[in-house]
Amino acid sequence: MKFEFYLPVEILFGEGSLEKAGQVAKRFGYKAIVITGRKSTKENGALDRLIESLKKNGAQEVIVFDKVEPNPTDKTVNEAARIVVEEKVDYIVGLGGGSALDSAKAVSIVSSNEGYAWDYVNYPEGPRLIPFLNRPVICIPTTAGTGSEVNRYSVLSNPIRKEKLVLSHSLNYPKVAIVDPTLTLSxxxxxxxxxxxxxxxxxxxxxxxxxxxxxxxxxxxxxxxxxxxxxxxxxxxxxxxxxxxxxxxxxxxxxxxxxxxxxxxxxxxxxxxxxxxxxxxxxxxxxxxxxxxxxxxxxxxxxxxxxxxxxxxxxxxxxxxxxxxxxxxxxxxxxxxxxxxxxxxxxxxxxxxxxxxxxxxxxxxxxxxxxxxxxxxxxxxxxxxx
Ligand SMILES: [Fe+2]
Missing domain, CATH: 1.20.1090.10 (Dehydroquinate synthase-like - alpha domain)
Incomplete structure (x- = not known):
C-alpha cells in the first residue's frame, strides 16, 4: 500500500459557522473582496451575514464582486483580479456554488502573479505559466457538490476558444473552508x-x-x-x-x-x-x-x-x-x-x-x-x- 496526503486547508464545519468568517479572516488583513454570483447569496441573506461578520471583526472595507456566472469564464476571473490589484485587497472570500469558489481561488493566483487566468490552466502539455504567489482565500460553499472549498482545482471556461480546463496547483488551495450546511437550505x-x-x-x-x-x-x-x-x-x-x-x-x-x-x-x-x-x-x-x-x-x-x-x-x-x-x-x-x-x-x-x-x-x-x-x-x- 502506498499513498501521499497533503491538505493545507483549515476546515470549519457546522451549522452557523458562517458567523465565524470575520474571526477567521482578521488574521489576513483589513481589506476584503467577496467573489460571488449574481443573485442567490443576496436573496438568501448569506452575503449580508458574511459582510456583517467581516466588519464586526475589523474589516475596514469589503468589496463585492458579484459577476460570477455558472461555468465561470477566464474573463470574469481577470476582471476580478484587476480589481484586487488596483484596490490592494488583502484577502479573497469566495461565497456561493462551485463557480464562485473556483473563481475566488483563481483570482488569488492571477492577482498575485503575472499574466492572465488562461495562462494557468492545464493543457495536456501543462500550463503556460507557473504561479509563485497567492493571496489568502476563504471558501464558503452554498451548494453541496463541487468540493472546491477543500481542493486545488478551479475549473474555468474560455468562451472564445470554447474550452473548459482546470487550473490545478498547490497554491490554489484555499486557506480556510467554512462549510455551513444551513447555507444550502435554499x-x-x-x-x-x-x-x-x-x-x-x-x-x-x-x-x-x-x-x-x-x-x-x-x-x-x-x-x-x-x-x-x-x-x-x-x-x-x-x-x-x-x-x-x-x-x-x-x-x-x-x-x-x-x-x-x-x-x-x-x-x-x-x-x-x-x-x-x-x-x-x-x-x-x-x-x-x-x-x-x-x-x-x-x-x-x-x-x-x-x-x-x-x-x-x-x-x-x-x-x-x-x-x-x-x-x-x-x-x-x-x-x-x-x-x-x-x-x-x-x-x-x-x-x-x-x-x-x-x-x-x-x-x-x-x-x-x-x-x-x-x-x-x-x-x-x-x-x-x-
Ligand atoms: Fe465535478
Missing part, C-alpha cells in the same frame, strides 16, 4: 440534485480510477454511502437540515478524494459539453454521460465497480454499477440525455476531438483506456440516453 430540488450528482461522480471516478491512494478511497466510500442515503431526502425535503448536513459533509469528502485521486473519463467528456453549451450545468452533463461511461469502464476495475454497486444497495457485481447509477439518477430526477440538454448530434465529432485535445491526460488513469472511437461511441450512446 437550494431548489433541481440544483440540489445537480450538485449532489457532481459529488457522487467525484466519488465514483476517484474510487475506480487507476491512481493509487487507499486513504482517499476511504473518503469516497463514506461519501457514496451518505449521498445514496441523503441526496434523495435533500431533493424531496429541502428544509431537512440533517440531509443538508450529510450532503455538505459528503461533498467535502468527495472534494478531498478527487484532490488526491483526480477524476476520470466522465469529467473528461463532460467538460467539452458545458464548454460548447454553457447553459448545461456540470452535474447535468455528468448525469447524461455517467451510465454509458460506467458501462464502458466497469471491466477495467471489476472489484471497485462491484463495491460501488454494493454501496448503492445492489448485488456486489461489477456490471450492477450501471443499473445502480441509472436508478439513482432516476430517483433524483436527473435521468437525462445529451439531446434533452440541447447538445446537437453534429457536434459529437468536435466534442470527441476536444476530449483528446484537452483531457487526454485522464485517459491513462481511466479504468479502461479509451480510443477516440470509444469516446465518439460513448457520446452517441449518451445522446438519446443510456
Amino acid at each position: 437550494m431548489s430540488p433541481r440544483l440540489t440534485a445537480i450538485t449532489g450528482v457532481d459529488a457522487l461522480m467525484h466519488c465514483l471516478e476517484s474510487l475506480t480510477n487507476k491512481v493509487e491512494n487507499p486513504f482517499a478511497e476511504e473518503l469516497a466510500i463514506r461519501a457514496i454511502k451518505l449521498i445514496k442515503e441523503w441526496l434523495p431526502v435533500a431533493v424531496e425535503e429541502p428544509n431537512n437540515l440533517q440531509a443538508r448536513t450529510y450532503m455538505s459533509y459528503a461533498a467535502m469528502l468527495a472534494g478531498i478524494a478527487i484532490d488526491k485521486k483526480r477524476v476520470a473519463l466522465i469529467h473528461g467528456m463532460e467538460h467539452p459539453v458545458s464548454a460548447h453549451y454553457p447553459q448545461v450545468a456540470h452535474g447535468e452533463g455528468l448525469a447524461a454521460l455517467g451510465p454509458a461511461i460506467t458501462d464502458f469502464n466497469y471491466k477495467g476495475n471489476p472489484q471497485k465497480y462491484a463495491l460501488f454497486a454494493e454501496l448503492m444497495g445492489y448485488e456486489p457485481k461489477p456490471h450492477k454499477a450501471v443499473v445502480a447509477l441509472q436508478d439513482f439518477l432516476e430517483r433524483v430526477n436527473l435521468r437525462v440525455s445529451l439531446r434533452e440538454l440541447g447538445v446537437e448530434r453534429e457536434k459529437i465529432e468536435r466534442l470527441t476531438e476536444d476530449v483528446y485535445m484537452l483531457s487526454r491526460s485522464l485517459f491513462v488513469i481511466n479504468p479502461v483506456e479509451p480510443s477516440l472511437e470509444d469516446i465518439k461511441r460513448l457520446y452517441e450512446l449518451s445522446y438519446e440516453g443510456f
Whole structure:
C-alpha cells in the first residue's frame, strides 16, 4: 500500500459557522473582496451575514464582486483580479456554488502573479505559466457538490476558444473552508440534485480510477454511502437540515478524494459539453454521460465497480454499477440525455476531438483506456440516453 496526503486547508464545519468568517479572516488583513454570483447569496441573506461578520471583526472595507456566472469564464476571473490589484485587497472570500469558489481561488493566483487566468490552466502539455504567489482565500460553499472549498482545482471556461480546463496547483488551495450546511437550505430540488450528482461522480471516478491512494478511497466510500442515503431526502425535503448536513459533509469528502485521486473519463467528456453549451450545468452533463461511461469502464476495475454497486444497495457485481447509477439518477430526477440538454448530434465529432485535445491526460488513469472511437461511441450512446 502506498499513498501521499497533503491538505493545507483549515476546515470549519457546522451549522452557523458562517458567523465565524470575520474571526477567521482578521488574521489576513483589513481589506476584503467577496467573489460571488449574481443573485442567490443576496436573496438568501448569506452575503449580508458574511459582510456583517467581516466588519464586526475589523474589516475596514469589503468589496463585492458579484459577476460570477455558472461555468465561470477566464474573463470574469481577470476582471476580478484587476480589481484586487488596483484596490490592494488583502484577502479573497469566495461565497456561493462551485463557480464562485473556483473563481475566488483563481483570482488569488492571477492577482498575485503575472499574466492572465488562461495562462494557468492545464493543457495536456501543462500550463503556460507557473504561479509563485497567492493571496489568502476563504471558501464558503452554498451548494453541496463541487468540493472546491477543500481542493486545488478551479475549473474555468474560455468562451472564445470554447474550452473548459482546470487550473490545478498547490497554491490554489484555499486557506480556510467554512462549510455551513444551513447555507444550502435554499437550494431548489433541481440544483440540489445537480450538485449532489457532481459529488457522487467525484466519488465514483476517484474510487475506480487507476491512481493509487487507499486513504482517499476511504473518503469516497463514506461519501457514496451518505449521498445514496441523503441526496434523495435533500431533493424531496429541502428544509431537512440533517440531509443538508450529510450532503455538505459528503461533498467535502468527495472534494478531498478527487484532490488526491483526480477524476476520470466522465469529467473528461463532460467538460467539452458545458464548454460548447454553457447553459448545461456540470452535474447535468455528468448525469447524461455517467451510465454509458460506467458501462464502458466497469471491466477495467471489476472489484471497485462491484463495491460501488454494493454501496448503492445492489448485488456486489461489477456490471450492477450501471443499473445502480441509472436508478439513482432516476430517483433524483436527473435521468437525462445529451439531446434533452440541447447538445446537437453534429457536434459529437468536435466534442470527441476536444476530449483528446484537452483531457487526454485522464485517459491513462481511466479504468479502461479509451480510443477516440470509444469516446465518439460513448457520446452517441449518451445522446438519446443510456
Ligand atoms: Fe465535478
